[in-house]
Amino acid sequence: MSDIINRGRRDLLAFGAFAAVAWRQAAAAAREAAATPPTPLSELAYGQVQFGAGPLERQARQNHRLVLSLDEDALLRPFRIRAGLPAPPGEELGGWYDTYAFAPGATFGQWMSALSRYYAITGDAATRAKVQRLVRAYAATVDARGSFYRHNRFPSYTYDKLVGGLLDAERLGLDDTARATLARTTRAALPYLPPHAMPRNEHAQPGEDFSRHAWDESYTLPENQFQAWQLTGERIHLQLARRFLYDEFFAALARGENALPGKHAYSHVNALSSAAQAHLSLGNPMYLAAAQHGFAMIAAQSFATGGWGPDEHFVIPGSGALGASLEEQHKSFETPCGAYAHFKLTRYLLRITRDSRYGDSMERVLYNTVLGAIPIQPDGHAFYYSDYTRHAKKTFHPDRWPCCSGTLPMVAADYAISTCFTDARGIYVNLYVPAQINWTQNGVPCGLSIETDYPFAAAVSMTLRLPSPQSFTLNLRIPAWAQDASLVINGRREPTPQSGLFAAIRREWHSADRIELELPDARRLESVDAAHPDTVALLAGPLVLMRIVEAEAAAPMRRDSLLRAQRDRSGGREWQVPTDAGAVKLKAFLDIGAEHYSAYQRVLPS
Numbered sequence: 001m002s003d004i005i006n007r008g009r010r011d012l013l014a015f016g017a018f019a020a021v022a023w024r025q026a027a028a029a030a031r032e033a034a035a036t037p038p039t040p041l042s043e044l045a046y047g048q049v050q051f052g053a054g055p056l057e058r059q060a061r062q063n064h065r066l067v068l069s070l071d072e073d074a075l076l077r078p079f080r081i082r083a084g085l086p087a088p089p090g091e092e093l094g095g096w097y098d099t100y101a102f103a104p105g106a107t108f109g110q111w112m113s114a115l116s117r118y119y120a121i122t123g124d125a126a127t128r129a130k131v132q133r134l135v136r137a138y139a140a141t142v143d144a145r146g147s148f149y150r151h152n153r154f155p156s157y158t159y160d161k162l163v164g165g166l167l168d169a170e171r172l173g174l175d176d177t178a179r180a181t182l183a184r185t186t187r188a189a190l191p192y193l194p195p196h197a198m199p200r201n202e203h204a205q206p207g208e209d210f211s212r213h214a215w216d217e218s219y220t221l222p223e224n225q226f227q228a229w230q231l232t233g234e235r236i237h238l239q240l241a242r243r244f245l246y247d248e249f250f251a252a253l254a255r256g257e258n259a260l261p262g263k264h265a266y267s268h269v270n271a272l273s274s275a276a277q278a279h280l281s282l283g284n285p286m287y288l289a290a291a292q293h294g295f296a297m298i299a300a301q302s303f304a305t306g307g308w309g310p311d312e313h314f315v316i317p318g319s320g321a322l323g324a325s326l327e328e329q330h331k332s333f334e335t336p337c338g339a340y341a342h343f344k345l346t347r348y349l350l351r352i353t354r355d356s357r358y359g360d361s362m363e364r365v366l367y368n369t370v371l372g373a374i375p376i377q378p379d380g381h382a383f384y385y386s387d388y389t390r391h392a393k394k395t396f397h398p399d400r401w402p403c404c405s406g407t408l409p410m411v412a413a414d415y416a417i418s419t420c421f422t423d424a425r426g427i428y429v430n431l432y433v434p435a436q437i438n439w440t441q442n443g444v445p446c447g448l449s450i451e452t453d454y455p456f457a458a459a460v461s462m463t464l465r466l467p468s469p470q471s472f473t474l475n476l477r478i479p480a481w482a483q484d485a486s487l488v489i490n491g492r493r494e495p496t497p498q499s500g501l502f503a504a505i506r507r508e509w510h511s512a513d514r515i516e517l518e519l520p521d522a523r524r525l526e527s528v529d530a531a532h533p534d535t536v537a538l539l540a541g542p543l544v545l546m547r548i549v550e551a552e553a554a555a556p557m558r559r560d561s562l563l564r565a566q567r568d569r570s571g572g573r574e575w576q577v578p579t580d581a582g583a584v585k586l587k588a589f590l591d592i593g594a595e596h597y598s599a600y601q602r603v604l605p606s
């Protein structure tokens, strides 16, 4: 016996010009219904999700290998020299990271986080040993005067990453010295932190000569400070979390005022995770409203890929600036940092609201942006911007070891905790990727295996492994675009699941029960913004199919021709549109290599 419960009625509006209204209405409805809000969904532990072969597993493995190979003396050099330790061994790492470069040691804490997360996923002893060596060697550089932070352009930014790294080392890397090192790190940084959350371009540190270049991002601090408070119970972390809450920004968003235009994109999306964590830690609904409204406003000015912030800044909605950026702005989306922040924010909002559309949004960013990042090179050259101009090419940032080399290893590790969530009644499947999921339900260990080539195939097969029959709810995310989804359980067709919701299937499950979900790749065109109705992206399911540019100027295509793009006959991952000038080829971003490509196409007016 099975019943499919679709909770509530929701708008089926896709992302686009109208999305902000829909999201805001959903947020208002959620607040009304929140008299007794449900407990947020729980994340699985990193080690409870093991990916099978595929692009997520590959990107995680590449990044694990990269952070494991980083030279430890080079990593420690900026900390050792700035602390005045004599004659430290080894060479500088290079690029942004160097002792007196743009952002000395800024990615150290992020790499410590990434190593700890990969240890939690793989149980690899060499990874754990590296975390322990790095924590201890770093601890030896922390002096009471906070020498590291003197004449440092990014005291808040770097301190925040160190806090995150030490928290992960404590929680995941199993280093029992990390907690004490966190306390010493905080004492050292305190004199150099600004008095409150300050805008990115404001002079952030009295007495330091960065008046024209201070780009510090103190408003991203509270998320990690709340977590440090929860882990250690030290009140200094609660005080810092409160002190750096960007209340001016959050209150405006909570009131429904669009406070985004002109602001630095990645850091402000990252700050919304501080708002979500403030809601969880303090129980103040203003912070949840800020995160939800902020997300809705970002969705309303996102590209079809899910990316946002051309030239790293938010635009004025309705101004046509997004479409205009396609002409010359190659810095369309700061991809690894942006995806890291987007994954975190959508994970919080999905857990808090149980609204599946946050998962839809995460999925778009996954397949159309970060999975297509070129791997970080051993010398520190890293993918930074996705380019949505009409003759785009994947490139590295000119400087080595930029911010995005810190976030790519973290977001690739976080795919594991973004795949499924749980509550007391069951499990929520958010990403359909080849994986073995292990979780505890009704006090017993349960397993779910997912086999699929989605989104390059419609079929998703799931099989349960249970020690004995168990009653629980299996919640499957049905994307808002998947209006032709179908579901078969143990060979029997179930009622059509409603798109834009989690399909909730509650029953007594038996081991080897088989769930077959079909998500046919709904085709649609999305214009870049209302001012450019004939500049469209072609979507197939969650994928944006991008044109491989073979001729400089392509004539506008017919909308119906573009929508009928055919997959190549061999079952490969290339689509074709026949035109008068020959076949136009299309590929997903993760399959594009050295070719020039165009994310958006010109079409004839409808």
Ligand SMILES: [Zn+2]
Residues within 6 Å of the ligand: 334, 336, 337, 338, 402, 403, 404, 405, 407
């Ligand atoms: Zn970045």
